[in-house]
Amino acid sequence: xxxxVLECKGLTKKFGRKTALDNIDLKLGRGKIIGLxxxxxSGKTTLIKTANGLLAPTGGKVLINDKIPGRETKxxxxxxxxxxxxxxxxxxxxxxxxxxxxxxxxxxxxAYEMIKSLNINPSEVLKTLSKGxxxxxxxxxxxxxxxxLYLLDxxxxxxxxxxxxxxxxxxxxxxxxxxxxxISTHLINDIEKILDEVVFIKNxxxxxxxxxxxxxxxxxKSVDAIFREVFKC
Amino acid sequence: MFxxxxxxxxxxxxxxxxxxxxxxxxxxxGEIKPGDKLASVxxxxxxxxxxxxxxxxxxxELERTGLIYSQRTSGRYITQKEELIQDMKxxxxxxxxxxxxxxxxxxxxxxEQVADLIKNYKEAENK
Numbered sequence: 001x002x003x004x005v006l007e008c009k010g011l012t013k014k015f016g017r018k019t020a021l022d023n024i025d026l027k028l029g030r031g032k033i034i035g036l037x038x039x040x041x042s043g044k045t046t047l048i049k050t051a052n053g054l055l056a057p058t059g060g061k062v063l064i065n066d067k068i069p070g071r072e073t074k075x076x077x078x079x080x081x082x083x084x085x086x087x088x089x090x091x092x093x094x095x096x097x098x099x100x101x102x103x104x105x106x107x108x109x110x111a112y113e114m115i116k117s118l119n120i121n122p123s124e125v126l127k128t129l130s131k132g133x134x135x136x137x138x139x140x141x142x143x144x145x146x147x148x149l150y151l152l153d154x155x156x157x158x159x160x161x162x163x164x165x166x167x168x169x170x171x172x173x174x175x176x177x178x179x180x181x182x183i184s185t186h187l188i189n190d191i192e193k194i195l196d197e198v199v200f201i202k203n204x205x206x207x208x209x210x211x212x213x214x215x216x217x218x219x220x221k222s223v224d225a226i227f228r229e230v231f232k233c
Numbered sequence: 234m235f236x237x238x239x240x241x242x243x244x245x246x247x248x249x250x251x252x253x254x255x256x257x258x259x260x261x262x263g264e265i266k267p268g269d270k271l272a273s274v275x276x277x278x279x280x281x282x283x284x285x286x287x288x289x290x291x292x293x294e295l296e297r298t299g300l301i302y303s304q305r306t307s308g309r310y311i312t313q314k315e316e317l318i319q320d321m322k323x324x325x326x327x328x329x330x331x332x333x334x335x336x337x338x339x340x341x342x343x344x345e346q347v348a349d350l351i352k353n354y355k356e357a358e359n360k
Binding site for chain 2: 216
């Protein structure tokens with residue numbers, strides 16, 4: 001097993017003339033919760049989609065467990081997209097069944113336990129749920145896999161503070177010890193306490209990659225405050 | 234034992250050192266008692282809302298000082314050594330006095346004057 005769960009080497013992605021990722025070098029180790037932080041349009045989603053094999057790099061490469069994203073890496077990467085992608089007509093228990101069929105590492109009991117603890121009725125159709133509840137269901141499905149790498153694109157964007165707490169707590173409780181969780185967001189204040197490391201991304205370049213407590217130690221302020229300085233408009 | 238503690242963190246310092254301080258505080262205030270078993274790292278992390286590795290780091294540091302000890306199979310416990318807890322209490326008391334003296338100095342009182350004030354304050358209350 002490679003020491004790194006994700007590695008970018010000179011990763012570049014261009015959309016026409018626009019450069020979304022600009023020659024990125026990045027190494028992520030195992031057993032960590034890492035924040036991918038940057039303002040809107042900085043390249044967070046592009047980076048995550050590239051790591052998932054949904055976008056092909058224009059230059060350089062991204063490796064998951066030393067492999068180019070593809071069939072093999074999808075078995076060990078659990079991905080939460082920034083948009084709803086689940087069929088709206090399906091019932092929650094049907095989705096759980098579908099995930100069990102798709103992913104060998106999916107744990108249906110874990111999913112049902114979390115669904116129950118949130119007082120969600122598993123026989124409900126996705127379409128009838130509120131936006132926040134849909135997000136919870138999606139995250140439950142993604143976190144119920146025993147993956148090695150979780151790529152969560154804005155998991156806390158559109159939910160109320162109580163739900164946000166629940167989501168963060170379920171991340172702490174559910175990731176397995178050697179797994180790494182990469183969370184993209186711009187809501188740093190809410191999540192910095194649960195992060196090991198932060199990666200700041202700006203205009204497609206990595207500005208900073210450091211441990212949260214080292215940053216707080218050396219700067220004497222929160223990562224949120226540092227972020228506001230680095231990205232001052 | 235599952236801790237039901239009020240954790241709170243400020244922005245200006247590393248989280249692991251704040252966890253250490255707060256656990257000490259919980260011991261001093263009696264919210265956690267000598268010999269109590271601590272919850273698992275992950276449960277404590279979840280309760281405090283912090284990263285499990287950060288909680289682990291804080292607990293390891295407390296283990297190093299002897300305030301917490303671990304039994305290989307059954308988990309982590311608060312020490313029952315009274316003198317260790319007393320030492321820690323004294324240390325905390327010194328820190329508080331230091332902070333208090335500094336703020337008194339800022340409004341122009343020397344250590345001796347503060348000592349007098351405290352004496353008189355007690356007397357005033359006893360009247």
